[in-house]
Amino acid sequence: MDPALLKERDLFNKKAISTATVVKKKHALSSRTVQKKKSKTSQGEPGKTKKPKTNCFPSSVLLGSGSDITNSSQYNKFLVLTKIIELMKRRHQNGLDYPLNIDEILFEINMENVGNKIKTWLSREALQNNPKIDVIDETKFLYKPVFQLKGxxxxxxxxxxxxxxxxxxxxxxxxxxxxxxxxxxxxxxxxxxxxxxxxxxxxxxxxxxxAQLDVDETLQKLWHSVSVGGMDNDKIEEYFKKQGIRPCQDTGFKKPIMRIMPRRKKTMHRKAQLPRTNDHIHHLLEY
Known part of the structure; x- marks a missing residue:
């Protein structure tokens, strides 16, 4: 064959190969861009991603675990104190009348891990001065009810x-x-x-x-039919006087009114000052 034609065929093949590779690269790049756009639309715009909401309190506070009781804050002190008083009241209502010390009380309410500061505050101040707690032998405690009743x-x-x-x-x-x-x-x-x-x-x-009395039913009906709403004792007394009924007077013992007299100021009596004499030099005076 003609060598010129062979050269043209080789050039044509080279161009065909080069154009095919370029088309493949563009197709690959276009597929990648589509995937990126899909991922962006599913996740949202960059810079506006939503962060998961988190609680502002620690899990120990939310769950109410016993780990926060070891702290010596004011809230935890009174929390333990209220649980102790509830325990002592429940024991008294169930008939348990023997005293407990502070360690036994904390064991009953499942708070043995309370710090030493709270324990000393409970045993020396809070339970000692609480009106609902009775102290026995300075170290043991009992519940103190309103009335001492046993049956x-x-x-x-x-x-x-x-x-x-x-x-x-x-x-x-x-x-x-x-x-x-x-x-x-x-x-x-x-x-x-x-x-x-x-x-x-x-x-x-x-x-x-x-003190029970048998009262006639008619009198009871009359008693309940009278309405005294919005009337004070003075108006009721005036009504009785108009009807010719003398109201009862309070004959109880009345304390006499003691009038406090003002104290008089004490006057200071001063001695009159007499004129001084010079008798010890009388013989030296010239007349």
Whole structure:
């Protein structure tokens, strides 16, 4: 063949090979750019990526673990103190009347790992000065209720004393706090006729049968029909006087009013100053 034609064929093949490789590279580059764009659209724009929300408190505080109790902050001190008082109250209500020291108390509430500072503060200051805690032998503690009650006989005795003194009833919350096994004691049939509950069973009174009176039903209806809302004692007294009824007067003992007299200022009596004489040099004077 003609050598000129061979040269042209070789040049044509070289151009074909070079153009094919360039097309492949462009295709590869275009596929990569499409993948990058897809990844950007799925993740969002750069610089505006959302960060996962994290809690501003440590996990120990959120979970309420016992690791934060070892710290000596004011919050932890009173947290331990409230748990101790709740424990001592629950023990008293269950009839456990033997005292415990500070180590035994912390063992009961599962707080043996409390720091020494909190332990000394509890044993020397907080429990010693708490009105709900009774100190025994300076190292052991018991719960101190409102009333010292041990059974239904003690409860009846207290209610009778309140009735005789005229001091009124007793709150049911104070009785439930002071009387061990209160619910079982109050359910006893012998107490149903001896106790009167007033105000949705919140105040307890002794049922004094000697003070009971039989009142006619008509009088009871008249009593309940009279409305005294918005009237004070002075207006009620004026109404009785107009109807010709003399109201009862308070005949109780009244303390005399002691008038405090102002103290008089003490006057200082000074001795009159006499004229001084020079008798010791009388013989030297010239007349």
């Amino acid at each position: 239904r006989e003690g409860l009846l005795k207290l209610l009778k004393q309140q009735d005789l003194k005229g001091t009124g009833g007793i709150l049911l919350n104070d009785v439930s706090e002071s009387l061990p096994h209160c619910e079982e004691v109050l359910k006893h049939p012998s107490l149903e006729k001896e106790i009167i509950y007033v105000g949705r069973r919140k105040v307890m009174f002794y049922n004094d049968k000697s």
